[in-house]
Every structure is written in C-alpha cells, then in structure tokens.
Amino acid sequence: MEMFIFTQHFYRVSWLHRKIMATINSINKLTQNLTVDPGVAGDAYIQHRRVSTPVFSMGVDDDAGDSFKISHSAALGTSDVFIMTQNGERTLPLQSLFLAYLSTTVNNVTGDGTGYVVIYDTVIKDYGSDYNNATGVFTAPTTGRYYFNNNAYYLSGVTGGTHVLDRMATSNGVYYGSAFPTNEILPGFYGYQNAVVINGGIFCDMDAGDTAYMTIVGGGTGTSKVDDIYGGNCYTWFGGYLVC
C-alpha cells in the first residue's frame, strides 16, 4: 500500500513538474511548493526517517475526519502526538499530563505544623507515567513550563490547627495557595463535612527530573496532630501538565 502511494506521489509530482514548466527538482534545486496527494482516497503525508527507520509522519489522516497529524510512527493514526481537526482544534494526546485524587480520608496527619505530603492514590489520567500514585510525586519528563493546580478538603479536630495552608514544592521553588483560619480559632468556620477547601494553582518552570508534590499544613500555637484530609471523588485532587 505504501509503495502504491509513493508511486502515486511520483506520477503526480512528475505531472506537476511538467505542468509548471518545471522540471524543478524540489531537492537539489528549489520549488515554491510540494504537493502531497495519493491521487485517490488515503493519507497524504511526509515521513521523516533516520537510517531508514520511520520516526515521525506528518500529514492528513484520511481515516479520522481529515485531521492534520504528526505521529511518532510510520503511519498516521498510530502514536499521534499532534492532532489538528478541520475546525482548528488542537490536541496533544501524549503530552505529559496527570490528574489524581485522594480516594480515602486520611486521619490525624497534621494540625501541629506538620507539612503532610498528600498521596493522591487514584489516577484519572497520567500520560507519560510521570506521576507516582504511591508517593504523590510528579517528575518532569522534560525541561519546560508546567501548570499545576490542586484542591483539598481539610477537617480540623477539636485541638487541631488554628490555620491551614496549601503549599506545593518543586525542586526549585515553593508555592503557596490559599490559607484560612479553622474552626479552632474562629468558631463555625467550616462548611460541608465540617471541612474547608483550600486550593492553589501555579505556572512554574521545571527541568527534566525535577519533582513537584503537594503538602497541606495545619498549625498554630498549642495545636496537635488531629486534623484530617477528606477523600473521595473528586474532593481532594492534584493535576498538572506541560504547557510549553
């Protein structure tokens, strides 16, 4: 099939050359344009190889609504890394991205100033397998700028923290989200499930191998480690992706 398509390319380009006076070879001379067309139904694409091994293919996928694709394979439709639909909607199906949540409430994890590292154990998606749901740590696969956001349901015990704050640490920075008083110092300061939500979002730079994780800190004078973080779908979560 591939040979057939390439043969079609050959005849079509030869025809174009004749038509535009141009036996202008696009390789060793120059031409304004190169048309890639199988002449019949089928993908129209250019394949980039190294030592005869296909690495990336790029062109129009005739099998998927005529999307323009870049694929990390010999054929469009397999390992697509860039998809642009006919309406201009671009997705990056294999871009590093994760979203995970805490499935079960963890008890007595902070309140005394402990920075508790939340382990979001249930993974909704983890393209690239860069997030570790056993440790709660995301590791950047490549140098770039990443966006992260998180939410946490915080339940303060009777002798727990008088305040709570949201903190994300990366290998080269610490970033804070929201912070609130708790019921311990401001009676009645809680919502559903006797909890308050704290959250944050940050756009930050990371080098390949750098890590990011979330900590929740409940603390204050005379407090003890009796505070909980509420679990369930989707109360306490952590997500992020490579933006650029």
Place this chain on the structure above:
Amino acid sequence: MTTQNSINRMTSVLKTDSIASDGYEQFSIATVNKYRMGIDADDSDSFKIAYGSSLGVNDYFVMDTDGNLTLPYQPAFFATMTTSVSSVTGDGTVYTIIQDVEKYDVGANYNNANGIFTAPVDGYYFLSAALAYQMGFITGATYFLQYIKTTKRNYVLNNLPGRKRVNNFYAVTNTIKTVGSVIANMDAGDTAYHVVEGVGGLKNGNVYIYTTFLSGFLAT
C-alpha cells in the same frame, strides 16, 4: 549523488523556496486540498498550518519568527454576568450560574443562555471559575459550595461557612469571593458549568455580578 528524489527514494533535506512569495507543502486527498503548511511571506514569514489551500486563510497554527505560537481557532471562552441574581440559593438549591456575557468564545462552544460549555473534541480542558456570593445574614446559609460540574465528575472548588454561622464573614460589597480551577478530562459532547449551593438557611443568597466568571480552553 548526495541528494535523491524525495518521492521514490529518500533525501535528508526537502526545501521549498520562492522569490518573494510563500514556500509551502500542500496536503491533499484525491486533488481536494486539505492543509497547507509553510512560510507566509505576507505575515512576517510566520510558519503556519492552514486549513485549505492558502496560508493566511483559516490559519490554525501560527508560529512567528520569534517562536511565539498561537492557535487562533483553539476552543477558548470567557464569560461574565451583566446583572446580579437574587435569592437563588441558601436553602440547598443547586444553582447553575448563567454567565450571560461572552468576552470571547472561540468555536462557539459556550452557551450564554444556559451557562453550559460543551466540549467539541476529546481532550483535557483547563476550566476556571470565580464566584462573588452574597450571603443572607442570620437567616442565610450555614455553608456554601462552589463547583464546576462536568459530565464525568463534580469538582468542588470551594467549601466555606455562611454568615449564619460566622456573622462577619464577608468582604467587599458584602460578598465572599472564591476562585478555583481544574484540568478536567472531557470527551466530545461532555458539558461543564458553574454551580453555587448554599445550604442550611433560607433561599436568600445572591450571585453578585462583581467578578463572577467562568472560563476555559482546550489544553491538550
């Protein structure tokens, strides 16, 4: 022979060039032009992928010579409110906020009549919302929740007490302003909307025009 024909053999470099106009590759199927990719001489030599057969028309991917990438047709929207709405929750009513004014809505996927965004393709969407909530005093909610609700799951952005429980818990214009965001997975046709739910009192909570919004874009 260091260069070979790119069609039936191979080459390491393929060049398109012209005297003063675009240099491009045209991808077509059965002579129907689908996409054109190359340098737009009429737009400061930006590198583009355009739908159809002309750079400069339906440019879906634009990379300028400084490396700035824009996606002019990428789904994105930002919507606010023209007027506050009164007595919409506080008694447990789950109220969908209708942000009726679109500052922008690329792809027309947000409906400003019902406040619902519909995903045009499978992907991950960055969704962000801000709520200015005016709580009823004494008789209002004991607590309130702010969500972004999608077809797949509800994302609770905030969960805070009401003034019935904490009397002086309010800020400018007697509101509490809460914000939040999520990177949500959505399939084509899935919906997302912005919700406030006040619980434990009378239905006298208001959504105030002041900076309430819902926005989003297709991230990956």
